[in-house]
Amino acid sequence: MLKLSQQIIIRVEKLTQGSGGIGYYNSHTIFVLYTIPGDLVKIEITELKKKYARARLIQIIEPSKQRVPAPCSAFGKCGGCQWQMLNYQDQLEYKQGFLDGQVQFITKKITHLKKRPELLPIVPSPNEYRYRRRLRLKVKEQKIGYFSQASHSMIPIDDCLLGAKELIPALKSHLLLNQQVGLKTYEVDQDPKSFKIMVRDLDQEKPGFSQVNEGLNQLLIKSVAHWITQLNFQHPIKMIELFSGQGNLTFDLIAHLPSGSQITGVELNKDAYNSARERQVLLGIPESQLTLVHADANAFLKKGNNLDATLILVDPPRAGLSANIIQAILKNKHLKHCLYISCDLSTWTRDALMLLGSSDWELCKVQAFDMFPQTDHFEILSLFSRQI
Ligand SMILES: C[S@@+](CC[C@H](N)C(=O)[O-])C[C@H]1O[C@@H](n2cnc3c(N)ncnc32)[C@H](O)[C@@H]1O
Numbered sequence: 001m002l003k004l005s006q007q008i009i010i011r012v013e014k015l016t017q018g019s020g021g022i023g024y025y026n027s028h029t030i031f032v033l034y035t036i037p038g039d040l041v042k043i044e045i046t047e048l049k050k051k052y053a054r055a056r057l058i059q060i061i062e063p064s065k066q067r068v069p070a071p072c073s074a075f076g077k078c079g080g081c082q083w084q085m086l087n088y089q090d091q092l093e094y095k096q097g098f099l100d101g102q103v104q105f106i107t108k109k110i111t112h113l114k115k116r117p118e119l120l121p122i123v124p125s126p127n128e129y130r131y132r133r134r135l136r137l138k139v140k141e142q143k144i145g146y147f148s149q150a151s152h153s154m155i156p157i158d159d160c161l162l163g164a165k166e167l168i169p170a171l172k173s174h175l176l177l178n179q180q181v182g183l184k185t186y187e188v189d190q191d192p193k194s195f196k197i198m199v200r201d202l203d204q205e206k207p208g209f210s211q212v213n214e215g216l217n218q219l220l221i222k223s224v225a226h227w228i229t230q231l232n233f234q235h236p237i238k239m240i241e242l243f244s245g246q247g248n249l250t251f252d253l254i255a256h257l258p259s260g261s262q263i264t265g266v267e268l269n270k271d272a273y274n275s276a277r278e279r280q281v282l283l284g285i286p287e288s289q290l291t292l293v294h295a296d297a298n299a300f301l302k303k304g305n306n307l308d309a310t311l312i313l314v315d316p317p318r319a320g321l322s323a324n325i326i327q328a329i330l331k332n333k334h335l336k337h338c339l340y341i342s343c344d345l346s347t348w349t350r351d352a353l354m355l356l357g358s359s360d361w362e363l364c365k366v367q368a369f370d371m372f373p374q375t376d377h378f379e380i381l382s383l384f385s386r387q388i
Contacts, residue, residue: 012039017376038064072161079149081374088128095378096122099368102349110356120367126215128373133190135163140183170197213371225256236260238309242297247276264291301328313339320347330358338384
C-alpha cells in the first residue's frame with residue numbers, strides 16, 4: 001500500500017502536459033514534475049488518490065538519455081519553465097505527440113468524419129530562449145522574482161532566460177525611481193516595433209494582451225493568412241473575428257481576402273479595442289472594410305449580428321469558447337469555415353468535439369505552433385469547415 005510522504009523509486013515512462021512525468025507503482029499512476037521518460041527517480045508522495053498520486057522529485061538516480069543541463073539557476077523552483085532539461089527538438093516532438101494524441105481521440109469519438117484531419121508538423125519558435133517580450137514579475141522589498149511552483153513564496157531572480165535581455169534591467173531602473181512597499185506585481189512589456197519598454201504596476205493598471213513571442217507570432221499570422229488564401233474565395237466575403245484584441249491578426253488578414261470583403265472584429269478589452277481603432281485610423285482603413293466592435297463576444301452573437309458571414313476566426317483566452325458561441329456557429333448556416341486559434345489543448349479538444357457533434361462540420365487541418373519553448377504549452381491553429 002502506498003502512503004502519503006512515503007519515499008519510493010520509480011522509472012518515468014511518459015510525459016504529460018501540465019503534470020510532469022508519469023511512472024507506475026503497484027496500481028498507482030504517479031505524476032512527478034520536472035521528470036522525463038527514462039529517468040530513474042527517488043520521489044516522495046505528496047498527494048494520494050485511489051488510482052493516482054502526485055510526488056515530489058527528491059533525487060535523479062539515473063538520468064534519462066534525453067536530459068540536458070538546464071541553463072537557469074531558478075529552474076525547478078520559480079514555477080515558470082517545466083522543460084529546460086529537455087533539448088529543444090525533443091520538446092517539439094512531445095508537443096507534436098500531444099496534439100496528435102488529441103486529434104486521434106477526436107477522430108475516434110466523432111465517427112461521421114469523412115476524412116482524417118491533416119496534421120501539419122509543429123512550427124518551432126525562432127528563439128528557444130529570450131523569446132518573451134513581456135514578463136509578469138513579483139517585487140518585494142526591491143527584490144524581483146516569481147512565486148514558486150504552487151505556493152506564494154517568492155523566488156528572487158537576477159534574470160529570466162525566457163525574457164528579452166532588456167526587460168529586467170528596465171524594471172530595476174523603474175524601481176530605483178519608484179520605491180515600493182509590500183508585495184507588488186509588475187508587467188514589463190517591450191513594443192515589438194519601437195522596442196520601447198513599458199512598466200505597469202498591475203495593482204494600479206489592468207494587464208493588456210499581446211502575443212509574447214513576436215518571432216513565432218509573425219509565423220502564426222503568415223500561416224493564418226496562407227490558410228485563408230487556400231480557401232480560395234472567389235467573391236468578396238464577410239468575416240467575423242471574435243477576440244480580436246489589438247488587431248494583431250486583423251490588419252494582416254485584410255489583404256488576404258478578396259477585394260470588397262468586410263471584417264468585423266469583436267473585442268471586450270477597452271484598451272485593446274482602442275488601440276486597434278487607432279491603428280485603423282492611422283492606416284486609413286474605412287469602416288466599410290473593417291468594423292471594430294467593443295463588446296462581449298457572447299452578447300454580440302446573441303443579438304444575431306453578422307449572420308451572413310462566411311468565415312469566422314476565433315482566438316479565445318485559455319477558457320476556450322462558451323457553449324453559446326459554439327451554438328451560434330452551428331446555427332448560422334451561412335458560415336462555411338471556422339479558423340480556431342487556441343492556447344489550451346484541453347479546451348480546444350472540448351470545443352472541437354462540440355463543433356464536430358454537428359454532422360455537417362469537419363476538422364480539416366490542424367497545426368501546433370511553439371509559442372512557449374521550455375514550457376509544456378503551445379498554440380494550436382485549426383480549420384473547421386462545413387460540408388456542402
Ligand atoms: C488570446 S487573446 C487574442 C487576441 C488577438 N487575437 C491577438 O492575436 O493578439 C484573447 C482576447 O480575447 C479578449 N476577450 C476575452 N474575453 C472576451 C469576451 N468575452 N468577448 C470578447 N473578447 C474577449 C481578451 O481581451 C483578449 O484580447
